[in-house]
Amino acid sequence: MAKKFDQEAKDRVVRLVEDRILAEGLSLQRACQVVAPKLGVSWHTARQWTQAARREGRVVERLPEDLEVENARLRREVQELRDTNELLKAASAFSRRGTRPPTSEMITFIDEYRDRFSVEFICTTLNTHRVGGFITSRGYRQSKARGLSTRSVRDAGLVEHIRDVHGRNYGVYGVRKMWHALRRGGIQIGREQTARLMRLAGVSGKGKGRSPITTRKARREDTRPDLVQREFRAPCPNRLWVADITYVRTRAGFVYAAFVTDVFSRKIVGWALSDSMRTEALPLQALNQAIVSAKETVGVIHHSDHGSQYVSIVYNERLLDAGISASTGTVGDSYDNALAENVNGSYKNELIHTRTWRDVLEVEIATFEWVTWWNQARLHQALDYRPPVEVENEYWHNASTSEKMKIRANA
Template sequence: MIRFIDTFRDRFGVELICRILGATARGFITSRGYRAAKTRTPAARTVRDEVLVEEVRRVHAANYGVYGARKMWHALRRAGWDVGRDQTARLMRLAGVTGVVRGRKPRTTVPGSIPDHRPDLVMRDFKAPAPNQLWVADITYVRTSCGFVYTAFVIDAYSRRITGWATRSSMTTEALSLEALEHALNTAQGSTDQLVHHSDYAEDFVIPRNRALARAGTDR
């Protein structure tokens, strides 16, 4: 509460802030209590925290801003500060610093081992005169609490509507890309006889089930 009043006292005044908030917050600090708190000698923990927070910021900056709570705790102990790990985490929150989370970034594009000679049927022109004339596809990834998952989308170039999608924990053509394409074909409205499916996937999309899927295999 003291910090809140300090922030807005120059704009509204201490008495007005305490009077308005006191009407809705039972037991809220009064203007007399605020002034008493401001003149009261700071607690030993508060004084020590102020010193340690500056030390945390210094150590964090000296180590390229990558230290988390565990490494920061060891660094402070080496510097002679008697602090615990939980206390270090609290001080880092007060200092507004965090560690870098290391991890391998998922790859959604992998170069093929052999040249891709399939023709570009659309010649990089991603415009369509009508629905179900051109579908374009891509893969992305989403971070979840259980790790990364890959998601494939099929988008109609005419309406920009997502016509099919699939989500998997692994990025394989059969389990992800083709599933998204099959989903789009199964839910498509209208004829798909003139459909071209364009993607940057490294593997061929040849499924001899219908003409749309066969044509999809001719474009990369």
């Protein structure tokens, strides 16, 4: 099947390659090798597009963030306030209890943060700002002189590891996913112990975000049938895809994101961003990425809502050309495209709502990194706490040659 890339898709590859070079100091070849496979392009092609863009002067250097000029006195005051807020946030697990924590937990906490703050600052601040009090710096030194128990030493190491795992996974893991992540890493630990250490570490999970409404009603009649009937299950990869659009508020205006997700593995197989939702190119670019990265598309069912972008003639002609059957649910019923909206909600909650955004380029770079994490590392409850790529690779590894031929023959 011939791979089709419009100029917008090529420009996106170039932007992400140039960003990797700028952010990580990579060579052009290495940056292409990192970015290209995740967008369904060979690294040689990505290098050709980037070199062409440079020759034509289409690569614009990114401007740094505007920096506020502060005097020395204000810097010290602001830094002290930030340190206090950071420390109180880290100790929020203690504050929720309202009572004095066990001495071993207070000592472990101080040990974790003494390289960031002084012992005196930690003890004084927490004694001042939290109900129930906290150990004094003198009490800390006396307890250290007596020595900690073996359990306290192990807990201290696990607390640091839990913070690291939590941070590397966008700060979204709650007790269940953290427990599975630790066990996958070879750590023998119970669920209740995980919960206790997460409280000590001052970290917690995030609930599901609600996906905003981004559907524009189609002007032409939507004749697509509902081939899914809310049964979001598939026997293998590339049998059922779901698609939807969401938006991101930036300082430069709204940015719109389109995703195509494989139901079998929950893998995001196509995505695209644009600063305008009133274009057919946005979801079409995500669809094209999904098509070129698939092993086979004949027989795939593509399920979406009734948005005008998905009803458009050009979009459905592309589906037909790839042998994909179009499907949609009931008008105005979010449950009929629940899986796609769940992806949008996770995207907003895990990435977008964590900060403010400058423009479409900044969102695009962050989305590229989030999608990579979602596919390769994020543990999904629906997949028995495994990442999508692992589930998909396991399927292709276990499927016999005859089964693979049968899948393609029935497509």
